[in-house]
Amino acid sequence: MPGGDDGCLDPRxxxxxxxxxxxxxxxxxxxxAHAAFDPVAxxxxxxxxxxDPAAALRALGAGPPHAVLDxxxxxxxxxxxxxxxxxxxxxxxxLYPARLAALADPPPLLAVRGDPRALGGPLIAIVGARLATxxxxxxARTLARQLAGLGFGIVSGLAxxxxxxxxxxxxxxxGRTIGVLGCGADRVYPREHxxxxxxxxxxxxxxxxxxxxxxxLKMHFxxxxxxxxxxxxxxxxxxxxxxxxxxxxxxHAAEQGREVLxxxxxxxxxxxxxxxxxLRDGVAPALDASDVLRALGRSEEAEAWLRRRAGARAGADxxxxxxxxxxxxxxxxxxxxxxxxxLAARLGWTPAALxxxxxxxxxxxxxxxxxxxxxRIVPR
Amino acid sequence: MPGGDDGCLDPRxxxxxxxxxxxxxxxxxxxxAHAAFDPVAxxxxxxxxxxDPAAALRALGAGPPHAVLDxxxxxxxxxxxxxxxxxxxxxxxxLYPARLAALADPPPLLAVRGDPRALGGPLIAIVGARLATxxxxxxARTLARQLAGLGFGIVSGLAxxxxxxxxxxxxxxxGRTIGVLGCGADRVYPREHxxxxxxxxxxxxxxxxxxxxxxxLKMHFxxxxxxxxxxxxxxxxxxxxxxxxxxxxxxHAAEQGREVLxxxxxxxxxxxxxxxxxLRDGVAPALDASDVLRALGRSEEAEAWLRRRAGARAGADxxxxxxxxxxxxxxxxxxxxxxxxxLAARLGWTPAALxxxxxxxxxxxxxxxxxxxxxRIVPR
Numbered sequence: 188m189p190g191g192d193d194g195c196l197d198p199r200x201x202x203x204x205x206x207x208x209x210x211x212x213x214x215x216x217x218x219x220a221h222a223a224f225d226p227v228a229x230x231x232x233x234x235x236x237x238x239d240p241a242a243a244l245r246a247l248g249a250g251p252p253h254a255v256l257d258x259x260x261x262x263x264x265x266x267x268x269x270x271x272x273x274x275x276x277x278x279x280x281x282l283y284p285a286r287l288a289a290l291a292d293p294p295p296l297l298a299v300r301g302d303p304r305a306l307g308g309p310l311i312a313i314v315g316a317r318l319a320t321x322x323x324x325x326x327a328r329t330l331a332r333q334l335a336g337l338g339f340g341i342v343s344g345l346a347x348x349x350x351x352x353x354x355x356x357x358x359x360x361x362g363r364t365i366g367v368l369g370c371g372a373d374r375v376y377p378r379e380h381x382x383x384x385x386x387x388x389x390x391x392x393x394x395x396x397x398x399x400x401x402x403x404l405k406m407h408f409x410x411x412x413x414x415x416x417x418x419x420x421x422x423x424x425x426x427x428x429x430x431x432x433x434x435x436x437x438x439h440a441a442e443q444g445r446e447v448l449x450x451x452x453x454x455x456x457x458x459x460x461x462x463x464x465x466l467r468d469g470v471a472p473a474l475d476a477s478d479v480l481r482a483l484g485r486s487e488e489a490e491a492w493l494r495r496r497a498g499a500r501a502g503a504d505x506x507x508x509x510x511x512x513x514x515x516x517x518x519x520x521x522x523x524x525x526x527x528x529x530l531a532a533r534l535g536w537t538p539a540a541l542x543x544x545x546x547x548x549x550x551x552x553x554x555x556x557x558x559x560x561x562x563r564i565v566p567r
Numbered sequence: 568m569p570g571g572d573d574g575c576l577d578p579r580x581x582x583x584x585x586x587x588x589x590x591x592x593x594x595x596x597x598x599x600a601h602a603a604f605d606p607v608a609x610x611x612x613x614x615x616x617x618x619d620p621a622a623a624l625r626a627l628g629a630g631p632p633h634a635v636l637d638x639x640x641x642x643x644x645x646x647x648x649x650x651x652x653x654x655x656x657x658x659x660x661x662l663y664p665a666r667l668a669a670l671a672d673p674p675p676l677l678a679v680r681g682d683p684r685a686l687g688g689p690l691i692a693i694v695g696a697r698l699a700t701x702x703x704x705x706x707a708r709t710l711a712r713q714l715a716g717l718g719f720g721i722v723s724g725l726a727x728x729x730x731x732x733x734x735x736x737x738x739x740x741x742g743r744t745i746g747v748l749g750c751g752a753d754r755v756y757p758r759e760h761x762x763x764x765x766x767x768x769x770x771x772x773x774x775x776x777x778x779x780x781x782x783x784l785k786m787h788f789x790x791x792x793x794x795x796x797x798x799x800x801x802x803x804x805x806x807x808x809x810x811x812x813x814x815x816x817x818x819h820a821a822e823q824g825r826e827v828l829x830x831x832x833x834x835x836x837x838x839x840x841x842x843x844x845x846l847r848d849g850v851a852p853a854l855d856a857s858d859v860l861r862a863l864g865r866s867e868e869a870e871a872w873l874r875r876r877a878g879a880r881a882g883a884d885x886x887x888x889x890x891x892x893x894x895x896x897x898x899x900x901x902x903x904x905x906x907x908x909x910l911a912a913r914l915g916w917t918p919a920a921l922x923x924x925x926x927x928x929x930x931x932x933x934x935x936x937x938x939x940x941x942x943r944i945v946p947r
Contacts, residue, residue, distance in 0.1 A: 322833055329835075451831030451843050453702055454854045455709075463831050463854050472846040474834045 210252070214240035215277050216264050217252035219296040220398045224410070229295040230278065238279040240295070267373035267399040272388070273298045282307065290417050290443060294396030298372035300384075301392035305340055305363045311479055312342040312415045312440070313356075314433050315349025315425035320458050323349055323426030326450050328356035330423060333476035335362025337492065340391060342367065342418050344411060345380055349425045349433075354387055363391035367414045369407040371395055376403035408432060416440035421482050423448045423473045427461025434461045437470070446482040448473035512544035517564065520554060524561040590632070594620035595657050596644050597632035599676040600778045604790070609675040610658065618659040620675070647753035647779040652768070653678045662687065670797050670823060674776030678752035680764075681772035685720055685743045691859055692722040692795045692820070693736075694813050695729025695805035700838050703729055703806030706830050708736035710803060713856035715742025717872065720771060722747065722798050724791060725760055729805045729813075734767055743771040747794045749787040751775055756783035788812060796820035801862050803828045803853045807841025814841045817850070826862040828853035892924035897944065900934060904941040 218240040222229035228247060236242030241252055249255050256264070268275070276283055276297040284306040287293045299306070311334050313327055331341045331353045341357035343350040345366035357364035366387050370376050372395040375384045384393055396414060397407060412432065416422045422440040424447070427433035437447045449470045452459025466472055471482050475496075480489035506514060519525070519533050531541045545562070548554040555565050598620040602609035608627060616622030621632055629635050636644070648655070656663055656677040664686040667673045679686070691714050693707055711721045711733045721737035723730040725746035737744035746767050750756050752775040755764045764773055776794060777787060792812065796802045802820040804827070807813035817827045829850045832839025846852055851862050855876075857869035886894060899905070899913050911921045925942070928934040935945050 322835070326834055450834055451839070451846060451852070452833055454706055454830055455702070459831070463852060466831060466846060466852040467854060467858065472831070472843060474843050474847060478847065 211240070212265070212275065213256065213261050214244060214252045215275060215296050216261060216398070217241075217249070217255035218244050218247075219294075219396070220260075220264075221249045221255045222247060222295055223396055223398060226292040226294050226396075226410075230291075230293055233278055233295060240277070243295075264399040267371065268298055271300055271373045273300045273372045273399075274303065275299075276303050276306075284418060286310075286419075287414070287417050290413070292413065293417075294414065297394050297396055298399065299392050299394050300372060301388035301390075302363075303392060305365055305391045306394065306418060308340050308363065309338060310340045310342050310365065310419045312419035312422040312445075313349065313353035313425060314343060314412070314415060314422060314427075314436055316427050316431065316433060316458055316461075317346050317348040317350075318458070319348035319352070319426045320456070322452065322456075323450075323458060324352040327352035327425045328359065330425070330450070330473060330476060330479075331356025331362075331364075332360035334479060335360030335364075337476055337480070337488075338362075339479070340365055342415050344369065344408075344415055345375070345384060345387075345393070347377060347380075351380060351383060353425075354383060358386055358390055365391045365418065366393045367411050367418070368393060368395040368397070368403075369411040370403035371397050371399040371401040373399045374401075374403070409435070412436040413439055413443070416443055416445050419445060421446035421448060421479055423450065423479065424462045424465060424470075425450045426452065426458040428457055429460040429464055431461050434465065437465055446471075446479075448478055448482055450474075510544060510547070512540075513548050516541070516544050516548060517553065520562055520564050524557065524563040526560055527562065530562055591620065592645070592655065593636065593641050594624060594632045595655060595676050596641060596778070597621075597629070597635035598624050598627075599674075599776070600640075600644075601629045601635045602627060602675055603776055603778060606672040606674050606776070606790075610671075610673055613658055613675060620657070623675075644779040647751065648678055651680055651753045653680045653752045653779075654683065655679075656683050656686075664798060666690075666799075667794065667797050670793070672793065673797075674794065677774050677776055678779065679772050679774050680752060681768035681770075682743075683772060685745055685771045686774065686798060688720050688743065689718060690720045690722050690745065690799045692799035692802040692825075693729065693733035693805060694723060694792070694795060694802060694807075694816055695733075696807050696811065696813065696838060696841075697726050697728040697730075698838070699728035699732070699806045700836070702832065702836075703830075703838060704732040707732035707805045708739065710805070710830070710853060710856060710859075711736025711742075711744075712740035714859060715740025715744075717856055717860070717868075718742075719859070720745055722795050724749065724788075724795055725755070725764060725767075725773070727757060727760075731760060731763060733805075734763060738766055738770055745771045745798065746773045747791050747798070748773060748775040748777070748783075749791040750783035751777050751779040751781040753779045754781075754783070789815065792816040793819055793823070796823055796825050799825060801826035801828060801859055803830065803859065804842050804845060804850075805830045806832065806838040808837055809840040809844060811841050814845065817845055826851075826859075828858055828862055830854075890924060890927070892920075893928050896921070896924050896928060897933065900942055900944050904937065904943040906940055907942065910942060 232243035232246040236246055244252060276299050278293055278295050282303045313331055315323060327349045335357045340363035341353050342365045343353040354364045364387050375381045387393055416436060416439060422445050424433050424437050440447050447470050449462035449465035450473050452462060454463060471478060477489035477492050519530060525533060531538045553565055554562055557563050612623035612626040616626055624632060656679050658673055658675050662683045693711055695703060707729045715737045720743035721733050722745045723733040734744045744767050755761045767773055796816055796819060802825050804813050804817050820827050827850050829842035829845035830853050832842060834843060851858060857872050860869035899910060905913060911918045933945055934942055937943050
């Protein structure tokens, strides 16, 4: 990664308060190593210390930074972060996401691959089981794509199953997506998601509060899950067993003040027991993106989205009902208006073959000739 | 059918107020023929006329009974009802179901095959699409069986799909079930449900407010649906399209003050769009029978039912984990306690073959020898 006086920070990004001498980076990484698993204490110490990580370390009784992270460990941590292009975003920085800062237990330090600004945008979390069914994978991907189309970024945990489907759906929809890791930012777990993680850092961010090199231990995941819901405005649970991490995430999300939604599924499917039980507890169902808008109090936008979708479907249905020749003419004109001769040439048809489908489209009001004699699609 | 002075009423059942002379039956059938499609007017006329159907007919401007139903039509109606063993239950009779009498539009006259007392018990309606999926059919049947086990009768419309599955589930569970017809009580629609209808009249009732001979016309079904929900304490919608009769039934049921529940299903299944949209509108999800109890304000019974089910499953799981020989021994002893020799003979095993599985069951506390030397299953 570019610039910086220490190999693992780029002061031009404002990711840490300037000046960012090597000592300050050392202090942040030492605080992370010491207190990443006790973020409440770290936050309190930072606030008592005016945001100075070295002072916070002393307040926590950990001594100076080099007592926590010696020179070799510091060099290794920085090298690991540099290798994956990660940057550091400490608590208190201007770009530190406001929704995380408002939690009782914000991470003292985030390592971010990709664009740290993505963490502060409008985000929806989509979570669920690793052992998902094709139904759950499809539902997660569709919801994520719909939400991306509405300008939401999608947060999830980069796990197999629902998480990966949610990230992919956001990418399908041309949106941003954020993966929160249960391991150090220099690792990707599971390994098979390395290409997905690359695509995500290019279209959003991969983020971790854990020290570089941290393994994906089971104990990390509850901590990780509070960040997934903490970053988002709402959390959608797609597929999960009755007693599962996703249901716990939903409870924590509600405690964080996040809207929680659940995707209904068959009452005889163990993978839908989690969301269905959330529905029993009064959580709103997520049938499509409009439910998320509604949960956020944006009911008019929800209704407008449903109307747009119904309109698009009706249009697609009407076009699908046309003869194949007429559909071919529309497709050719969609690329560019054309005279009759140009159109026949574009299609590779004789002018005689063009006549009937074109007449049908003109009578139907779908195609009209402009003053220059070019055929154009009439906007509907 | 037995008794009666007119061939279609049995005064001993108290189904009409005594005395029930032929003239009174004539008046009820004439009122039904005149006013079955305007039950609000029929009720008002009956109440103004002190419950006398002939006076109600006059109040409705229909003239005397023979002006509405001539002698030949009366004889035909009675013969049709007698042929299927139907009895008449007029508005105001002691056995007329209280929940129907409390509606704004109770039917003036019901024809009942089976036990009219079944109409007054605790009833749950289960409704849904004719074109149901295997998922919906299974869910309806399971819910009906669970509810029958809790002492509820199941009301539905005897249609293909969800209705038939609900009736069958109630029969599976040894419960009562009630079919409300959209045609005269002397007919069964669809014809393929004639055997089901027979079984239902033996374990509940088939009921219609329509005149004998009435065909299953589309216009009858909204009327019929108000009786399905009107008879029940709660209505469960299983599978239905987004714009469907079942959703309208749910709306009417809510207007009647009935609890409404919906069975969640996949968000990409058109057959689950109806119930899922009801969930969006705030209707409670029906995952199992406990949700119905909860909707009726019987939360403690709901929790007790869930605990019993969890206990039964744990027991079944533990038994399934036993060796096949041990399971065979348990099955043999479940029929009747036995000495070791009797048990070996019952299983067709040598005493030596019996020794190991029996010892395992004794050590596990599942089987014990009583004072008479007979092996018995230990109640758990």
